[in-house]
Amino acid sequence: MTALLRTDGVAKAFGGVHALSDCSIEVDRGSIAGLIGPNGSGKTTLFNMITGYGHVDSGDVYLNDAKITNLAPDRVFALGIGRTFQLTRVFSRLTVMENMIVAAHYKERSGERGGWLRNPFARAGGAATRERAMELLEFTGIAKLAGDRAETLSYGQRKLLELSYVLIAEPEIILLDEPAGGVNPTLIGTISERIRELNRQGTTFLIVEHNMEFVMGLCDQVTVLDNGTPVVSGAPDVIRNDHRVLDAYLGTAEEDDDSSAA
Amino acid sequence: MRPAALWRAGGLVVLLAAAAVIPLAKNVTVTHVGVFVLLYVGAAVAWNIFSGFTGYISLGAAVFFGTGVYTVALLSKHLNLAGGIVFALYPLAGLVAAVVAVPFGLIALRVRRHTFVVVTIAVFFIFQLMASNFSWTGGTTGIFPPFLNWDPATFDMPFYYTALIIAVASAVLAWAIWGSRFGLQLRAIRDDEDRARGLGVRTMRAKLTAFVISGFITGVLGGLYFYFQSEALPQYAFNPFFDLTIALMAFLGGFGTLSGPIFGALLLEPYLGYAQFQVSNAYVAEGVLGALFLVVIILLPRGILPTVGEKLTALRASRQRRAAARGIGPPSGAPAGVAPAGSAAGPTARSAP
Numbered sequence: 075m076t077a078l079l080r081t082d083g084v085a086k087a088f089g090g091v092h093a094l095s096d097c098s099i100e101v102d103r104g105s106i107a108g109l110i111g112p113n114g115s116g117k118t119t120l121f122n123m124i125t126g127y128g129h130v131d132s133g134d135v136y137l138n139d140a141k142i143t144n145l146a147p148d149r150v151f152a153l154g155i156g157r158t159f160q161l162t163r164v165f166s167r168l169t170v171m172e173n174m175i176v177a178a179h180y181k182e183r184s185g186e187r188g189g190w191l192r193n194p195f196a197r198a199g200g201a202a203t204r205e206r207a208m209e210l211l212e213f214t215g216i217a218k219l220a221g222d223r224a225e226t227l228s229y230g231q232r233k234l235l236e237l238s239y240v241l242i243a244e245p246e247i248i249l250l251d252e253p254a255g256g257v258n259p260t261l262i263g264t265i266s267e268r269i270r271e272l273n274r275q276g277t278t279f280l281i282v283e284h285n286m287e288f289v290m291g292l293c294d295q296v297t298v299l300d301n302g303t304p305v306v307s308g309a310p311d312v313i314r315n316d317h318r319v320l321d322a323y324l325g326t327a328e329e330d331d332d333s334s335a336a
Numbered sequence: 337m338r339p340a341a342l343w344r345a346g347g348l349v350v351l352l353a354a355a356a357v358i359p360l361a362k363n364v365t366v367t368h369v370g371v372f373v374l375l376y377v378g379a380a381v382a383w384n385i386f387s388g389f390t391g392y393i394s395l396g397a398a399v400f401f402g403t404g405v406y407t408v409a410l411l412s413k414h415l416n417l418a419g420g421i422v423f424a425l426y427p428l429a430g431l432v433a434a435v436v437a438v439p440f441g442l443i444a445l446r447v448r449r450h451t452f453v454v455v456t457i458a459v460f461f462i463f464q465l466m467a468s469n470f471s472w473t474g475g476t477t478g479i480f481p482p483f484l485n486w487d488p489a490t491f492d493m494p495f496y497y498t499a500l501i502i503a504v505a506s507a508v509l510a511w512a513i514w515g516s517r518f519g520l521q522l523r524a525i526r527d528d529e530d531r532a533r534g535l536g537v538r539t540m541r542a543k544l545t546a547f548v549i550s551g552f553i554t555g556v557l558g559g560l561y562f563y564f565q566s567e568a569l570p571q572y573a574f575n576p577f578f579d580l581t582i583a584l585m586a587f588l589g590g591f592g593t594l595s596g597p598i599f600g601a602l603l604l605e606p607y608l609g610y611a612q613f614q615v616s617n618a619y620v621a622e623g624v625l626g627a628l629f630l631v632v633i634i635l636l637p638r639g640i641l642p643t644v645g646e647k648l649t650a651l652r653a654s655r656q657r658r659a660a661a662r663g664i665g666p667p668s669g670a671p672a673g674v675a676p677a678g679s680a681a682g683p684t685a686r687s688a689p
Contacts, residue, residue: 125534147533157534165527168520176524179517180536198520243536 433555
């Protein structure tokens, strides 16, 4: 397998704090990769560096062997990297359906010739987009909320909405920042089922998560980050028994399954 | 059509009909105030297209207004224009204002929220200072148009109907933008700009486009103002009061909704016009306006229409619940999710704040 997403020696400092240093990871095409590590180990910072929410100090990010270092978020998204946020970010005063349509614009735009420029006042969301959006909302189980404003959704439902609207753009790889954090166990089951199903259809995932059961059950490959540097990478069994991981977590790796507060 | 939509359409027709016949009463004062009302309706709607939709509060709309005023003023001065031709200059005033909006936007839109407000105020004062100090703008003595040899009794009529056309066109444009992809992008920016970027929205382009459209309309209105008031003076063309007034109108009626700014302007400007004529001390009128601003921000932070609309929806829902409890209610057939009357026109009214 070839690496779909790759970081090469990425470093990022905030003032004197080195959030990331010499951080090189690889995510194989078609895999579900996990990224774990104690709080403050740089997981979210790495996500931000990959998706354009910040500039790297040094190092590079590659998608399909093409350099995408420090591109703006809209460009990164257009190239096929979708992401969700640890604290969900949905458009609170738009309806669930409108949230979906915003994310579908990019796809719509590239679908028709010069569509955006030709008619800037075209109604938002054509029939095909709405249909696709409904399918996805049904897939994630929140279709009945399509007409509701996003601010009325529960935390877990927002997580599902975020996943849904990232999906509508059909990215090659989806970066999930704590998809199970603060979500009830039933919903966690739904989420991991959906991820597996999407993965079977060809979507690659990179997942940051503190819920060990979730990560170990889902991922093909897990990378452990400590102090901004990957310490070990391998299959879940390997990771589980690696002493460096236990060191990184101060020996609490097995029990630490609900420390979603970062 | 749903009853709510019928009510809304009916209200619009009545409003337009009333606006169309008002000058026929041939009351000079009423028509004169009417021009200002329509001018402010247009300006508030234009302001809302940018600030209301994106959430970026601009206090620099007078930059566009003044640019429009001076564009027409300078043209009239150098070409000695009088007569019906003056109305042909308005689009030009809008264009120049739109051109000004590009660098203005490129600078100001790099920053967010409070910083953005401060930058717009700074740019505004730069323009006012330029108008007062350059010789080609006439400095503090300003520019006066060639005498328009029109009948004083009907002098305001052409301005009135032009202002009406501009106001209606702006409102229609705002409605068209609201439900479009572009409008949805603007509203997404209002809720979470960074997230919108992360979903492929080219936020700078969207913001700048809305800013330029808003500037164009406001510039056209400035062009209208010059011959109507027969003056281009720095303190009135670039008037900080103008910025505050249209922002207050939008907040009063309903910030970021479609009909809110129109409602706010219709409510507020007649008072201001009346005060100008009737209250001998102009500061009293301004003081009342300032007090009103505070009341709105504290008691009705989201504006009259959204608040009233919400109350109505809640009332209707509780009535339905009671009816259902008695077992005679319609089986939830009533318009669930239908927007409260007047909160916004159009198909996307549901999500109007």
